[in-house]
Amino acid sequence: MASPQGQKTDLPEGYKPWPALWAMVIGFFMILVDNTIVFVATPAIARDLNADANAVIWVTSAYLLAYAVPLLVTGRLGDQFGPKRVYLVGLTIFTLASLWCGLTGSIEMLIVARVVQGIGASLITPQTMAVITRTFPPAKRGSAMALWGATAGVATLVGPILGGVLVDSLGWEWIFFINVPVGIVGFIVAVRLVPVLKTHPHTFDLLGVALSGLGMFLIVFGIQEGEKYHWGTITGIISVPLLISLGLLLFAAFIWWQSRIKREPLVPLGLFRDRNFSLGNGGIALVSLAITAMSLPIQFYAQGVRGWSPTQAALLMVPMAVVLMVLSPFVGKLVDRAHPRNITLVGFSTAAIAMLWLSLILTPTTPVWQLLLPMALFGVSNACLWAPLSATATRNLPMASAGAGAGVYNTTRQIGAVLGSAAIASLIEARLAANALGGSSGDFFSQKGPMPAQVQGPFADAMAQSLLLPVFAFAIGIVAVLFFAAPSHEGRREGPPVAAPVTAK
Numbered sequence: 001m002a003s004p005q006g007q008k009t010d011l012p013e014g015y016k017p018w019p020a021l022w023a024m025v026i027g028f029f030m031i032l033v034d035n036t037i038v039f040v041a042t043p044a045i046a047r048d049l050n051a052d053a054n055a056v057i058w059v060t061s062a063y064l065l066a067y068a069v070p071l072l073v074t075g076r077l078g079d080q081f082g083p084k085r086v087y088l089v090g091l092t093i094f095t096l097a098s099l100w101c102g103l104t105g106s107i108e109m110l111i112v113a114r115v116v117q118g119i120g121a122s123l124i125t126p127q128t129m130a131v132i133t134r135t136f137p138p139a140k141r142g143s144a145m146a147l148w149g150a151t152a153g154v155a156t157l158v159g160p161i162l163g164g165v166l167v168d169s170l171g172w173e174w175i176f177f178i179n180v181p182v183g184i185v186g187f188i189v190a191v192r193l194v195p196v197l198k199t200h201p202h203t204f205d206l207l208g209v210a211l212s213g214l215g216m217f218l219i220v221f222g223i224q225e226g227e228k229y230h231w232g233t234i235t236g237i238i239s240v241p242l243l244i245s246l247g248l249l250l251f252a253a254f255i256w257w258q259s260r261i262k263r264e265p266l267v268p269l270g271l272f273r274d275r276n277f278s279l280g281n282g283g284i285a286l287v288s289l290a291i292t293a294m295s296l297p298i299q300f301y302a303q304g305v306r307g308w309s310p311t312q313a314a315l316l317m318v319p320m321a322v323v324l325m326v327l328s329p330f331v332g333k334l335v336d337r338a339h340p341r342n343i344t345l346v347g348f349s350t351a352a353i354a355m356l357w358l359s360l361i362l363t364p365t366t367p368v369w370q371l372l373l374p375m376a377l378f379g380v381s382n383a384c385l386w387a388p389l390s391a392t393a394t395r396n397l398p399m400a401s402a403g404a405g406a407g408v409y410n411t412t413r414q415i416g417a418v419l420g421s422a423a424i425a426s427l428i429e430a431r432l433a434a435n436a437l438g439g440s441s442g443d444f445f446s447q448k449g450p451m452p453a454q455v456q457g458p459f460a461d462a463m464a465q466s467l468l469l470p471v472f473a474f475a476i477g478i479v480a481v482l483f484f485a486a487p488s489h490e491g492r493r494e495g496p497p498v499a500a501p502v503t504a505k
Contacts, residue, residue: 017135023193024128026186027091031121032155039295040163041172051107057425062111066118068414069213072266075126079200083127090123095183101176125410150328164314208266211254218247224422227429275485280393285416286477290470292420297463305460307450323379340392341484347384352474354378362464364456431462
């Protein structure tokens with residue numbers, strides 16, 4: 001069959017891609033909710049499992065790390081065995097691991113279960129983008145990517161809200177149990193609606209996986225545990241700076257190896273010759289880093305300083321979610337018409353303003369309505385970032401490399417998230433110490449309700465100062481998107497690859 005644009009395709013005659021995309025959005029939405037849903041449950045998990053804040057943050061960091069590292073391979077697995085098959089395997093692993101998370105009784109086992117959950121998520125995510133790239137004609141891909149991007153944005157905001165309701169009403173375990181029925185429904189719908197697409201043979205760079213995975217682990221461990229060891233020696237000759245340096249060295253070796261490998265590198269460096277692909281990847285990493293980093297200070301402030309329940313604390317996110325859902329359809333229509341720089345510039349600028357605004361007004365007595373205003377502005381930011389960045393980055397992906405390109409993009413996004421989680425954990429501890437509140441932040445959540453009055457002010461100041469990290473990330477994004485290239489409407493209709501990766505002969 002040929003598409004209206006004249007491209008050959010292996011899709012059945014009369015196939016409609018939207019039902020399949022909606023089917024896969026169910027699983028995609030579920031795994032993205034798990035990126036942030038744990039934040040609102042952090043105090044409850046710390047209390048029930050007798051864990052300090054640093055340990056409980058590993059519940060999130062371990063998930064994000066296990067999610068990010070395999071993405072470079074799981075995109076290729078979709079090309080090799082078909083995105084539908086890999087998606088269904090990933091959804092099964094994720095659903096079973098969610099059940100395991102809810103049944104565990106120790107922080108150590110919860111972290112292990114989250115690692116398995118992250119592996120399942122890494123199998124799911126690239127397949128959604130690959131199906132979009134391979135089933136939607138280039139001229140209509142912007143609207144599909146708008147749905148994909150809006151799903152990511154809404155899930156990031158809905159996670160804390162849903163988590164708050166579940167923690168208050170049923171207990172923190174239910175933030176994981178809820179995935180089981182959703183996963184079953186998603187599996188059944190995907191079996192019925194997602195097409196079996198033509199496969200492409202690939203080789204797998206195991207050395208590249210080892211270099212990138214170990215490098216990322218060392219960097220994340222060093223950043224997150226750095227404050228705990230005062231950025232000095234951990235044991236013997238092993239120090240935090242040494243671990244981070246080794247991680248960076250391994251990453252440099254990984255990039256060098258990708259440039260030298262003769263058959264199918266994990267990261268097709270040729271794709272980065274397309275300026276928008278490069279900038280889109282950098283932009284989504286900054287967005288993911290900043291959003292992950294902002295969630296924990298806000299929840300610690302709301303539940304610790306103000307003494308709000310998880311549900312009340314999560315309701316701070318409602319203005320963001322509402323504004324995002326209202327604006328996303330309008331932004332989606334603009335993605336294929338407007339210069340991507342214009343939309344994303346609005347997104348990064350309003351995001352930086354919103355987070356700086358929130359940082360300046362975060363005190364123990366700030367009226368709630370004043371907190372909601374920057375949150376609403378942040379909803380504008382999300383609407384102008386997720387969909388435009390994803391559509392711009394993937395516009396010229398060659399069909400045979402859809403899985404690899406999706407894997408690179410989603411890996412970049414998850415690397416941003418895991419670095420944001422690690423960095424904010426370290427920054428919070430540092431700002432608590434600077435505000436004369438030594439010890440772990442988990443010490444302030446041993447009991448429900450507000451913390452003692454004498455520490456509320458310094459604690460709020462520490463959380464406000466921590467929010468400057470996402471402000472800084474968004475400011476970098478403002479500079480980056482100024483270099484977006486103007487879209488090519490001719491290229492969009494024909495969809496030629498800008499720079500094809502090296503493929504196996």
